[in-house]
Amino acid sequence: MxxxxxxxxxxxxxxxxxxxxxxxxxxxxxxxxxxxxxxxxxxxxxxxxxxxxxxxxxxxxxxxxxxxxxxxxxxxxxxxxxxxxxxxxxxxxxxxAPAMRNTLIFMRAFLDNIRRNGRLNELELVGQFKTAGFFSSLSIPFLFKDAMLGPKMMSRRKLRLLGKKVRDRAIVKRIFERCHGKTADTPLKKDEQ
Amino acid sequence: MARIGVFTCWCGENVARHVDIEKVTETVAQMPGVRCSINYKYMCSDPGQAQIRDKIQSERLTGLVVASCSPHMHLKTFRKAAQTAGLNPYLVEMANIREHCSWVHHNREEATAKALDLIRMSVEKVKRDHELVPIRVPLTRRALVIGGGVAGIQAALDIADAGHEVALVEREPSIGGKMAGLSETFPTLDCSQCILTPRMVEVGQHPNIKLYTYSEVESVEGYVGNFKITIRQKARYVDMVKCTGCGDCWNSCPIKKNLSEFDCGMGFRKAIYIPFPQAVPARPVIDRLACTRLKRGTGCGLCEKKCQAKAINFADEDKLVVEQAGAVIVATGYKLYNIAKEQDNAQLSGYGEYGYGKYKDVIDALQFERLVSASGPTGGEIKRPSDGKIPQSVVFIKCVGSRDNAKGLAYCSKICCMYTAKHTMLYKHKTPGGEAHVFYMDIRAGGKAYDEFVRRAIEQDGAKYYRGRVSKITEENGKLIVRGADTLAGAPVTIEADMVVLAVAMRPADGVHALAQKLNVGYDEFGFLSESHPKLRPVETNAAGVFICGACHAPKDIPEAVAQASAAAGKTLVMFGREELTREPEIARINEQTCAACYTCVRGCPYTAIERAETLTPKGVHVKYTARVNEGLCMGCGTCVALCPSKSAELEGFTEQQIYSMVESLMT
Missing domain, CATH: 1.10.1060.10 (Alpha-helical ferredoxin)
Incomplete structure (x- = not known):
């Protein structure tokens, strides 16, 4: 084995x-x-x-x-x-898998966003995802794909211009610290996931 | 003065490779009481045994130690050799220097030292052995067969045909068991009833067979050769002698909507009924929970009015009958694992995901048998239960319950691969254009003409086989949506089916554990009865005189159950061929002089072999109460020896004195 x-x-x-x-x-x-x-x-x-x-x-x-x-x-x-x-x-x-590259980029951007804000800042996430994705694929169309969704989401209050952060970000940081280092090659134990 | 002979065996190279035989032989010769010490390459062979016989006579030996393999292997051989030479066979001991020594220790010096220790202990033990005589037990040449399915029928007929009386006890109102309800049988597709019902009739008419239907074993007393069995004959409310089986009663009965047990709930029967037209005995029984007269104590009574033979007796009660038997054959068969409903066992869980019980068209394999059977509720037409339409697409799912650790049953039910192939064939033959889909994990078709049969279902009859399990069944617009996988194609599969047939696991029949406890027979974690040895004693149990056959032992098909039944009958007849039974004399004895009659042993004995007894003077005056061992029952386990506070219990051949002397020999 x-x-x-x-x-x-x-x-x-x-x-x-x-x-x-x-x-x-x-x-x-x-x-x-x-x-x-x-x-x-x-x-x-x-x-x-x-x-x-x-x-x-x-x-x-x-x-x-x-x-x-x-x-x-x-x-x-x-x-x-x-x-x-x-x-x-x-x-x-x-x-x-090549087709899943953006998924991985998105996941990372998402987690990074959570780590810093303690909750999701949608607009910031879009920025992070598009930037990282662009450098990975060097595709201009990728940058503007789904751009027209922005106004629609805004009008339905799904996208805030100014994101809020949670008060006690130290706790969030600690959670990430506990996980960090273990994520690389050792997956987490059940209770830590 | 002890004159012990020690015979050390090389066992070819088995012992000699790691034990220094020459050194052992020389050292042993110096042990106190040892008269001669020799070794030989194969002690169990004819020349080896001849040396033993010669030495017994020439050296006038008073005891024998054979240092070789396990006593399981050859104790009988060497005891016989001793007996031929005129030495009591119970003055033979074996030192196991193979399994306990050379096979597990590969350091020659250490192995040799251990071999010496083992022999030293045996020498000390044999010095304190007494001459023992096998116990003779009288024998009743009658057999009791429990369960009237195909296995029980076969066993009963074999013994009866050999000229011995048999009592056959069946729980249901008719014999025939599960096989009577089957449609056609693999791999020949011959009609199940056509081959079974003549055998049933034979049982019913056989002068040597006494049939107890609608009866159960209440209690068992006694021991091998001399069992006393109390049978409860449940109240049938019909006089078996007066009744002619004409059918006037069940034709007049107004209580029609009772689910038929024989039809696995696919059809109905009256409150007074015979399970099926070919039943043996062809005598009806009243369902006491369904009959209005029996429930209310008054009213109805139509059957009684119609019966010209005056055979109806509403005042009937359960009767207890006592039967004597020398041997008992257990053939209690199987039941199906409960798919969706409450489980009788906390370790099991049902298949909620298959919707059995929720969707009418999800049925189990025995229900499908009734649908296909010419004697079934649809007359052999395959109509689905919900709306009576002929299903154009049927999904068969194998391993439902079986091989499913998460649901609690790890074993393979063995027969499902074959009967599912048969089901697809029968369905295809009866439904032109119909589709048969089978989900399987493995196809296990070992047996004469078995694999050919499965291939025929696939290649000639066009059954579609998918290698994968089904995850869930749902119902949409009258169709059953079966979501499965085809792991060979590497894709999920969804089939819209009209009917689903589940090949459900086999489990031992209800009540078999209570019966096993009455008979002192063991059972495994799944409740199947345990044989004495998986290869060499497949129909014997650890309870002497109790044999097992059929599906109470493990899932089996008809040929195997029948073969095993004949084997059990054969073993019974071997026993009946003897004048009387002999038992090993290494059993417990109670010293009645010191016994304080506390009866701790009586309570502790796992074989109920110790009785309360009274010591009387020759004139019949009471002296004292004591415990006494029943020689027929004692298995020599020694529990009483350990329990007895006054040290009055001893095990013949394993006395405390012997055990202590063995331990002491190690200390010096």
Missing amino acids: TTDTAIIDTAGEIRVQDCYQCGKCTAGCPVAGHMDVMPNQIVRLAQMGMEDRAMLSESVWLCVSCQTCTTRCPKSVDCAGVMDAMRQLSAGRDAV
């Missing part, structure tokens, strides 16, 4: 070796129809120590963590947990 499988095993005491590939996870997955690699195949790759392939799938970023797979698994394998571990591995190594 490779060390990578060990990472998954310690992640949330997920026993990937228990999986007998019945496919019930895939059967119940609401987004399996959009996935390139089926949930049961992700678990299979993890079982065989082939995380490199699993984390480069689009599926791990399409997973919505609804936990249906974990709930119905006849062998009590935490399939959603495997997905989570793969995302963390992918983020930590900055290795991601």
